[in-house]
Amino acid sequence: MKQTIDVPIPKYPWTYIPSPLMFTFDEEEKQWIKEDYAFMGPESVKRYINQNIVKVSPYMGPTTTNADLLRPVCRFLLYETYFDDYVEIMPLEEVRVLRDRAFEVMTGDSVGPNEIGMFRQMEQARKEWVTNGMPQFWIERMANSFWEFVTYGIMEETHFKLTQTYPTLSRYLLIRSRSIGQLAYVDMIDPAIGYALPEHIHKHPAIQRVLFLQSILIGIQNDFASIRKEMATENENFNIILLLHHTHHLSFEEALARAMKIHDDFVVELEEISQCLPNFGDYQKEAENYVYHTKLMVTCLNEWYYKSGTKRYTPEGFATPKYGIQGEKKLDFEIKHIRQEN
Incomplete structure (x- = not known):
């Protein structure tokens, strides 16, 4: 009988709100996957349909009640996720080509009939945001964030994945804050609530630290x-967890505890900053609402992992990248996720 290792589920002092749009985009997601992500191969298409990825956007934006506002956000969530999957261990020169073309499409270029369907989703999302009144400065912010997600996140992870090595903990935190995609996806707060945070507020060090922490x-x-x-x-x-286990010479259980301590310290810092924001003058309420939604994203995504029924995090549920085969290794133990006591 295999040993069972209990893995704690993170907890937060912030609220969880269920979305009224939880099931709104299920059929559209299937259509988008079949029509615009077929280039990733039939096996990936089959697996994606069982991942409930589109539900991430309602989970993370539960205050949005207008489906037209959330639809392009769902498109973004899918193409950001699938881009990451597709370029797994891809040669960096090929990643750069895809990254730069994505930036062009996101900022205004039209997509040709022979380009991959992912770019059509990017173009359609941009058109919907323009229709919904999102300003050009936000379009450019969003596109730049995606470019940085690829450049400073995905591309910097690649070396460590190919060599099966680990960075230092501090370097890991820098790369991971980008590669998870949240510093790009957090821009989706604006179109989901129908208001673009002004640039001078967005660039303030306090807001930038909030964005790093939530990411x-x-x-x-x-x-x-x-x-x-x-x-x-x-x-x-x-x-x-694996980094701490292998490079800090901790047992797996010790690595779990250390990782959660690092996580919980960041929770405290984010809450302390959010309780003592600078004076943003006429934009105070908007800035406070923006920070509120960054915390809401953290709490609500945490629930998606364990409530949505996604199969993304089972080895057989992960999509196959363009390069390499993600074969399953046999484990001599099982993982059980457990809720922590308050």
Whole structure:
């Protein structure tokens, strides 16, 4: 009989709100996958339909009640996720080509008939945001965030995945804050609530620190949720628990405890900043609402992992990248996720 290892589920002092749009986009997601992501191969298409990825957007934006506002956000969530999957261990020169073309489409270029369907989703999302009144400065912010997600996140992870090595903890936190995609996806707060935070507010150091903190929290949160899949999958070692286990010479249980302590310290910092924001003058309420939604994203995504029924984090549920095969390794133990006591 296999040993069972209990893996704690992160907890937060912030609220969880169920979305009224939880099932609104299920059929549209299937259509988008079949029509615009077929280039990733029939096996990936089959697996994606069972991942409930589209529900991430309602979970993370539960205050949005207008489906037209959330639809392009759902498109973004899917193409950001599938882009990451597709370029797994891809040669960096090929990643750069895809990254730069994505930026062009996101900022205004039209997509040709022979280009991959992912770019059609990017173009359609941009058109819907324009229709919904999102300003050009936000379009450019969103596109730049995606470019940085690829450049400073995905592309910097690649070396460690290919060599099966680990960075230092501090370097890991920098890369992971980008590669999880949240510093790009957090831009989706604006179109979901129908208001673009002004640039001078968005660039303020306090807001930028809030964005880093919520991003790395979501990165570590993902590391806990996906730990079994990553332990059983080749080229999936970029996980704070595995890093601490292998480079800090901790037992697996000790690595879990250390990773959660790092996570919880970031929770405290985010809450302390949010309780003492600068004076933003006429934009105070908007800034406070924006920070509120960053915390809501953290709490609500945490529930998606364990309530949505997603099969993404089972080894057989992960999509096949263009390069390499993510074969399953046999584990001599089982993982059980458990809720922590308050």
